[in-house]
Structure formats: C-alpha cells, structure tokens
Amino acid sequence: MADAAPLVVTDALLVTQDTGRRVVRGDVRVEAGRFVHVGPRAPREGAEVVDGHRFALVPGFVNAHTHVAMGLLRGIADDVELAGFLETLFRVDAARTELDVEIGARAGIAEMLLGGTTSFLDLYYYEDAVARATEALGARGFLGWAVLDADKTTQRGAPLDNAERFLRRWSGHRSVEPLVAPQGVYVCSRETWLGARELAERHRTLLHYHLSETRREVHEHEARTGRRPAIWLEEIGALGPRQVAAHAVWLTGEEIAVLGRRQVGIAHCPSSNLKLASGGVAPVVELRAAGATVGLGTDSVASNNSLSMLREMHMAGLVQKNQRWDASVLSAQELLDLATIDGARLLGREAEIGSIEVGKCADFSVVRLDHPTLVPARAEALVSHLAYAMSDEAIDSVYVDGRPVVRHRALVRADWDQVRRDAESSSEALWAARGRA
C-alpha cells in the first residue's frame, strides 16, 4: 500500500517515551510512515494538519503476549484453574476452522486497536489467518506459529514443518513478522524445543513460549526431568536472546539469574495469572534487576478477559505494590515503559517502535484530554493517568505507520458491525463444543 500524505499534529501533549521520558507540548510531522519532526513548530508544507491542542499523543502499546484468535472465546471457561481451563480450550480448539481463527483474530485485533495497541506478540496455529487479519485491519503483528510434539497437537501435519512454511510465506512482510512459538515444556520434548530454536535461528526470528505459569507445570516437569523448567531449558542449551517467555510466575532465584544472564525477555501477564489463580506473583522486580527485559501481555480474552493494555498496566502496578508491601515498586512511569518501549525492546524493535521520536515508525494514539478519566489533564500527571486511571474510551484515534487505523473511535479499515456479526455467528459452533465431554 502506498504511504499516506504527510501528517502534522499541532500543539498536542506528547508523551514521547524518549530516553528523557519527556512529556512536552509540541507538534509532530509524519512522512512515509515515520516521525520526521517531534517538538515545537513542525513544518506544515503539503501535510494534512490536525489541531492537537485538546489531545495527547501516546506511543502505540505493545501487547507482549496474546492469542488474538481466541476473540470468540471470551467467557467460555471462567472461574476454573489452568488445568480445567485448558481442558475446555483444547476441546473447543479441535472444533475450530481456519475461518474461525481469522474471524476471531479480526475481533481481537479490532479490540486491541480501539484500545491503543498497535503491536502484538501472538502464539497460535493457523497464523496465516491471523496474519491476514493483521494486514486487513492495519496492526503490526509478531506472529508465532505454535510448535508442540506431533502426538499432542490438533494441527494437521507436523507443527515444525507448518511453522517453517509459515516463516517462508510471511518473511519480509511490512507489518507481519513471523516467528516460532514452542507452546511450553509440558507439550514439547527436548527434540521439539531444540528444533523450534534451530528453526528460529536459521530464519533469524524471535522464539516465543509459555514458561512456569503454574506450580503444577513446574512440579510435573521436575518430576519428569529432575529439573525446573528454566534450568532444564538452560541445560539443553535452549536459552538465549531474541526469546520472549510469557508468564514466568514460578521461578527460583537461580532461574531468575539464568534468565537474566541469557537475556531472555519476559512477557508479564498479571490479569491472566490472577484470574486462573496461578497463586504466585511473577518476580518482575527481580527479573528486571537480573537484566531481563520485561514487557506486558494480556494473554487471551479467554483468560483475561480483556485485551486492554491500560487495564493491564493498572493491574501490574497494583499487584506488585501490594504483594511487596512497597508502593514505590513499578512506578507509573515504569508501567508505561513496560507497555511501550520495553515491549519494543522485547521484540528487538526498540529502534523502530515504542516511542515518539524522529526516525521511528509513527505508531501512536490520539488521546482525548477532556475524557473524565484524564481530569485534571496536567502534563505532570499524564503518565499517572495512563497507568492508573485512563479508560480505552479516551482513545480517539490510532495510527500505525502514519496511517489511521482508528478514527474517532471507529475502525478505519474494517466495518466493526461486520466484524462483530461474523464473530457472533462463528462463535455458535465453538460454544456448542464447550459442553461436549
């Protein structure tokens, strides 16, 4: 698609998330999808000019862990722990068609865009369908093809071969980055895991996986192998940079040190952990201190049950503070970092996304300063409002690569009523499969 005409937004409050974390009133100019001016008095020649003085500009959020195609499964398995949750989910999954996945992904991506999320890291199968939905709605997708042992999958064909074909089909795409996603140690043998890692290295992609989400997973793995999951991964030579481990709740000090030393990225998913009663609280402070980059993920709407990164920031902050009897940990600024620039770093894209700076991709939200959840809309309180107070409805418009994807709370590149109607009708068969034992 051709680049949009240059865009200038004037006199807005810019939550830059640059190295100085400046919040300043000023202009931005976007050309060919990138910021070419951030600060006072942008040149306006040849540009569409938007008066921004009632708005803040915020970098697009990076959702570091989700299964966006599960958009049709919100509310399908509430109020049970992970084992019971997965039992229902696997049964429903077996009934899913590729079309269901695409329709679910459209619903999920629509929800994310309307909530200011412009990039997301996904783990699922039929990722071609998710890639098509990503492209159609205008998001930026980092899409991991789920890899697990051949005898444990509902995929047709060998998962590793499917993953490799997916990498080949989408490599070099502008808004879709394909990657490899071993689901977790509970469904991946040593050979499967190392095969996934080798595939990711050969294609120079990220590796994304679930790690130590529940005590049961940790204890069962320990009973089987004699090692806790992160130590086992270290010993088989699986850990390294360009990896994102989701959850990382049940870790020992030794495992935290190993993950930090190997520069493994962590996607913290507090809402999902709390709702599934994982019991512990991810050691976010220790992981960061050990050198791991930590981002924030919503997980799916089957376990969260929202894709709102604003809700997730709020939850992440409150849980860490309360758990540690220390209100100073994970400050509002740090929470916003997790949702933006640290998420970008997790994806190896900190030079491209995650902040409003000259040269970066113009992925940003336009936030209404007159919304009730932003009063008083003072520059010095804006980061606090984002972390603790703001609702998704305060987001007026969203841009990806300088192109509008949400304008005045309506999707630009899809018709929400159609997305919703397709989701409602596609959910029928999946919900019917729920009760089947």
Ligand SMILES: [Zn+2]
């Ligand atoms: Zn997950």
